[in-house]
Amino acid sequence: MSKKLLDETSKFLSYVLRHEPQAIGLELDTDGWADIDALISGAARDGRTLDRQLIQQVVDGSDKKRFSTSEDSQRIRAVQGHSTKTVDLQFKEKRPPATLYHGTATRFMASINEQGLIAGSRHHVHLSQEVETASAVGQRYGTLVILKVAALQMLEQGYTFYQAENGVWLTEQVPVKFITTL
Structure with a gap:
């Protein structure tokens, strides 16, 4: 299969x-699972050709591990990043490392300097443990800025952190006082 596909x-x-x-016309359950056959049918109605092999290649080949399939290979879900209100993934609280990173673009800095990092339409703010990962994410949006987040300090002040199965760290917000520019 081509990289483009x-x-x-x-x-x-x-x-x-x-x-x-x-x-x-796809339905997700509260854990974000969708029936793969329904996904294939819905994609076909939208003029897209999907099959189980292509879907599995995307799941297996994703360096960011964005998706997972059920043990019986009948369902698929995104592991985090939802904005749809029907999904309410229940992550377990986890103690973060002292520092986490967030990649963004310079054009968002005025808002971040005022409000901190907010989830916006998503359920959580996404953070990474590695500068490289934050860089890869942030450069998609324009001129790159890497933000350093004092995660352990946030935890000590009552903020909650979770980690998705693909390693992405999640929290509801990051106030300005916990952010510095790298």
């Missing part, structure tokens, strides 16, 4: 499994 499929899966399942 895998990338386009990954973006499509992100769109329908995180944000707009109704765009193809």
Whole structure:
């Protein structure tokens, strides 16, 4: 399979499994799971050709491990990043490392300097343990800025952290006082 097809499929899966399942008539349960056959049928109605092999290649080949399939290979979900209100993933609280990172673009800095990092339409703010990962995410949005988040200090002041199965750290917000520019 071509890299272009895998990338386009990954973006499509992100769109329908995180944000707009109704765009193809797909239903997600509260844990974000969708029936793979329903996904394939919905994609076909939308003019897209998906099959189980292509879907599994995207799941297995994603360096960010954005998706997972059920043990019986009948369902798929995005592991985090949802904005749809029907999904309410229950992550377990976890103690973060002292510092986490967030990649963003310079054009968002005025807002961040006022409000801190907020989830916006998503359920959580996404943070990473490595500068490299934050860089890869942030450069997609424009001129890169890496933010350093005092995660352990936040935890000590009552903020909650979770870690998704793909390693992404999640929290509801990051106030300005816990952010510095790298």
